[in-house]
Amino acid sequence: MARPYNFSAGPAAMPEAVLRQAAAEMLDWHGCGMGVMEMSHRGKHFGAILQQARDDLRTLLAVPENFHILFSQGGALAHNAIVPLNLAGRHPARAMDFVVTGGWSDKSAKEARRYGDVHIAASSAEQGYTTIPDPTSWQLRERPAYVHLCGNETIHGVEFHTLPDLAALGCEAPLVIDFSSHVLSRPIDWSRVGLAFGGAQKNIGPAGLTIVIVREDLLGHALPHCPSVFDYRVLAEQDSMANTPPTWGIYVAGLVFQWALAQREGDAQGLAALELRAQRRAQLLYDAIDGSQLYVNLVHPAHRSRMNVPFFLRGDDGEPLRDPNHPRNAAFLRGAEARGLLQLRGHKSVGGMRASLYNAMPLDGVQALVDYMREFERQA
């Protein structure tokens, strides 16, 4: 029986092959007589799982050797505090610059205010987070502890398709990116990044696992009140074993990494294949929205997310219907669920609909959504 298509923004759909393997190995991993949840994290079996997962992620994202890959916990929201606890100390007044392009970077900036002097270098709040301010207009300070941006805004559907070159903008600081919701969908230009972090529960694996990739020279500046197990230097020195790591999450993430490495589209393999698919999925849905009279996406076309597509049905007056309980929205969601198109309701702060198109979403799923949208429009 075919599974429904799950458009959840996260925790989100996972590759069926990964779920099947995790189920099959639940009581006995590779003949060792224990399931992965039952293994000591210090034993040889889990040691092999951890190392393979880290090596595969390094391969997938072409992470240079001078960056550490850390497996932590707490999600992006916890690391909104943990990143400044680790990096703010690089500047004597704990100066941190933020680029705010949606709900997530806004949350990051607010949490960082607890730990130092936060400056909003740019914001698209006045545009309702539907665009990304041109980097040449950013009011960056010369040498803050770091500059933060959110690579892909899961709620507002805005994505950086190119990372800024801070040095070229006159700012001598490492760039920190929250890559929670588009990691593994595109390459990362590590020459422009000092630290990348994200929760796993969108494009990687189970909620609870948090991945941090940090350049070696940024370690060692933790503030005195940073909890030991969240000091990235301690995590790096102890091989992500400063405390018991979320072993199941690392195992499942590792299965996703192996799945990702094996994907092919024509000549493209691994991350290149995943990026090609992400482009095709997004193109199919945005074309359907733009070609319709009923649906609308409000994000500037140059900054639209490939991963999270918020869209609205229009009311009879042509205006976007934000209220999820409006009868037209409710009818749309009911019909979608009846066709096995799940979790399309928009985020409460934006309303309307949102289709999240992560790596585990096949093109057929987007086609099914587009077919349904056209059918609904004809009948509306």
Place this chain on the structure above:
Amino acid sequence: MARPYNFSAGPAAMPEAVLRQAAAEMLDWHGCGMGVMEMSHRGKHFGAILQQARDDLRTLLAVPENFHILFSQGGALAHNAIVPLNLAGRHPARAMDFVVTGGWSDKSAKEARRYGDVHIAASSAEQGYTTIPDPTSWQLRERPAYVHLCGNETIHGVEFHTLPDLAALGCEAPLVIDFSSHVLSRPIDWSRVGLAFGGAQKNIGPAGLTIVIVREDLLGHALPHCPSVFDYRVLAEQDSMANTPPTWGIYVAGLVFQWALAQREGDAQGLAALELRAQRRAQLLYDAIDGSQLYVNLVHPAHRSRMNVPFFLRGDDGEPLRDPNHPRNAAFLRGAEARGLLQLRGHKSVGGMRASLYNAMPLDGVQALVDYMREFERQA
């Protein structure tokens, strides 16, 4: 085929029925078309899972209504920082008293020093953590922010079989207990406890999930640099949804809670049945150790742990053999593994052997271990 017996100290063996159910539901939870890892944490399905898990834990541990049950992340080591970040502010000088009875409470005290004035009210360090100092000898301050103890020392095998009555000892402070490694094996006298916390990966479920049970009046004292998602008041107000919770861990813990509620031993059911089994397992192993010439457990009999039994083989001179690579220890471990008795190697800081006897360990497993120990002794 019978599974091997897994004596890991954590992550540890889980009930086979729980693992089978988790595997069976991996792709489709209760016919909703999604696996648990794929569900939005804000949707109705996961909402039901979370509420059931919390209600069942409240029933199992008889948690009074004025205590909040919180699902967090980071493990006990992270909460060694997060507890003082939440409670130290109850005292103007951030005074905190610690009772140190092993490696875990020692770590807790050291981490708390980052956040205030730590006073060691009692310690068994000079006795090699083989006993618990009599509470009437503790040097408690009159009114610290709180008093911390570790209910069961996983590494040293020392357990509080009765919690102290701080008020009767002249101390007006809430008692904080780390219950990581004996939760669900005995009742908790909540009249003597203000806050209990622990990682799930020993007697409950997967690593990464951390459970905090806190009395209502202790919320609201977080220090300014406490990360928002680790402020227990925020977690309580937002129903453990301040950030995306470790959904898989909560689901599996919920399956364990249901399994626990259904357990029976004679007239005993639920927690009472689990406690009875814990007593029987421990008795069987300690009797075998005490009745032998080869094996020795160094903990004072009144304070021996039911959950974690560290023991040593003696050398030809009668002294405990701590070095895990001593030929006799190596031979013991090899023979054990060949008989399907796994993860018996002691903690690196103690050496020798350790058998962890959590709820998922059947009495047959302990009998198999005891049989093997006798066989090995005859041949030694």
